[in-house]
Amino acid sequence: MTRNLQVDGQRLWQSLVEMAKIGETAKGGVCRLALSDVDKTGRDLFVGWCEEAGLTVRVDKIGNIFARRPGRLDGRSAIGTGSHLDSQPTGGRFDGVYGVLAGLEVIRILNDYRVETDAPVELAMWTNEEGARFDPAMMGSGVYAGVFALEATWEHRDREGISVEEALTSIGYKGSENIGEHRFGAFFEAHIEQGPILENEEKTIGIVSGVQGIRWYDVIVTGHEAHAGPTPMRMRRDALAGAAALIPKIYDLALDRPPFGRATVGDFHSEPASRNTVPGVVRFSVDLRHPDEGRLADMDAGLKAVAASVVEERGLACTVNDVWHSPPVAFDPQCVAAVGNGAELMGYPAMEIVSGAGHDAVYVSRTAPTGMIFIPCKDGISHNEIESATPEDVEAGANVLLHAILACAQGTEVP
């Protein structure tokens, strides 16, 4: 029976500390840009650990690494887990790397306790999740899932003109396995939440039911430039006044759809940016998110309606340009249940949660039943050198991952 099996939290923490030395920054964070020499050092360390654990390592043509522990019924599709090792330029010590090393710890503990599984267990390290050096984000998992074409992606270049293919070759990780040659029977990704909900709700485990749909827009409000002094208030066609009236109504699109609706106006500026000129033009971005596609569509329609009505009252013009639409992802109910059962088995405080950010699991979910496990991060901060998580939560997430995998791979301890 594997009911009481637990990972070695200290060993997992020690691996995280060792990996964080590769590309460590003065402020305690990490700079391990995809396909850089630092990324190669991190990959080499990871592959060394996989080989020490007796795993068979393969690399595909976009540099994704797969490390396999055989199953009793080795013809079955593997139960996969993993995440990414690359980071933002001023990234933290947990984003991505936690999911990779939690998966490694699961395999190590299976080895320690000589647990056999019917299905093989496979650890995946996806190339360039962050998209900081090369566009787009979630490149490796996206190519794997057939969302991006391999040859076209190889041609993407960083700011210095180096292509993905050149960088892969240069660090020795342009592998030979064809893209998508092996699919998983199921896939789990453990990750820090990158938000404040679990911490705020005092939960250890987030049972991730899906990923929010996202719509991006560029909004332009056009009025009439005028001199700040001579022009009376009632004769102005002030683009900023119109935009300021519009913004709260955009937030309402999310506030009216709690708890999952999100509306963000991130990039906002007036033109001409002149102290004594009534702005003739205001430009801003809008980011709307909801895990339900129907409600996201309602928010989309709502945005266009309020934009039209608010500016019309003021003699302004407004255009709302669609920039991007990423539909919501609902994870596989059985995988979600496996995560919830793992948390319950271990007695951890847990809650269902929707991921607000994209992850490799989003693309993998197009190819296999998929689930995710979130653990809290301090103050909800990520993509930042001060990103932090506790050893207790790190261990708890790995234990849930262990039991979700065991449930799917049908593991039993060899007596």
Place this chain on the structure above:
Amino acid sequence: MTRNLQVDGQRLWQSLVEMAKIGETAKGGVCRLALSDVDKTGRDLFVGWCEEAGLTVRVDKIGNIFARRPGRLDGRSAIGTGSHLDSQPTGGRFDGVYGVLAGLEVIRILNDYRVETDAPVELAMWTNEEGARFDPAMMGSGVYAGVFALEATWEHRDREGISVEEALTSIGYKGSENIGEHRFGAFFEAHIEQGPILENEEKTIGIVSGVQGIRWYDVIVTGHEAHAGPTPMRMRRDALAGAAALIPKIYDLALDRPPFGRATVGDFHSEPASRNTVPGVVRFSVDLRHPDEGRLADMDAGLKAVAASVVEERGLACTVNDVWHSPPVAFDPQCVAAVGNGAELMGYPAMEIVSGAGHDAVYVSRTAPTGMIFIPCKDGISHNEIESATPEDVEAGANVLLHAILACAQGTEVP
């Protein structure tokens, strides 16, 4: 009697057309930057016209030009009029040049009809009113009034490192007259309104009672950067949401004090300017104006109060930094009355108006009783190549100027 004397509107219009050829732009505007070679050409044309009119031309050490028509009692202080010939980089054909050439037309008509005045009449062309090439605006009149020190102002440099003194010397307009050597008995400036009020109210003449006081601020709203996806709406400390709530209350400071109150938020932007990050900081300028210093002080206190209350409700911080304070100017009641009488004498629809923009007359008013005459400009547009005024209004303003000057200089036609 000079009661029925009128300017030659066609001659004035023709002079405006000729001056507009100097520095004309493809879009029908003017680029005649202060102390440039183009400015020299314009000055030379103007000085030639003054000499043709029999005037004595002097130039002071900051390049202000004074052209004098003697009086019967020539020891009296001259009654002055004028404005500026420099323009914005994409300026119009009336801003400044209208006041100079309206004054010239007044003198031409006095000559034509052999009108003698007790006091001399003097035409002033002030250096660099626009401040487009050299800081600050209203440089020549400010130095003349003792607001700016001559030597320090000579050292101001344009973007290419050329100093005011070098530029004055280069175009031959660093004069020998000491600053402020002659003061005026009274001074009148004719100008386009640069705002929409006269056009909107269907008035030909604005009797300018004074110039608004101005207060400038830099406002910084500080919240907490967060990821647009994972961060629930109610847990955000969104600097833009706070700023958007604050902006309408800033406009209210002016809307609550009609018709003269003005509030403008001209330069506004969020940081980081990232589509999927809740802004942690928003910076914006505030420009508050009112012709009454007490009410402007109330607006100042109101701004600081609403800034504090709006952000406090939202867990944000806000700093309001004072940048500049220009107190209101009330023009001399007798000069204002002289303008009103001139409009009445001619039968023009007229109204009292407060200037929202600064003019040379603001600084001159520190040295002599001063008044201003506004005429409408199309759609209230100025500082723009499409700036426009009608020949009828141009003529009307010059007629009012003529009669205001005659009233002060006590002119009589020689039979």
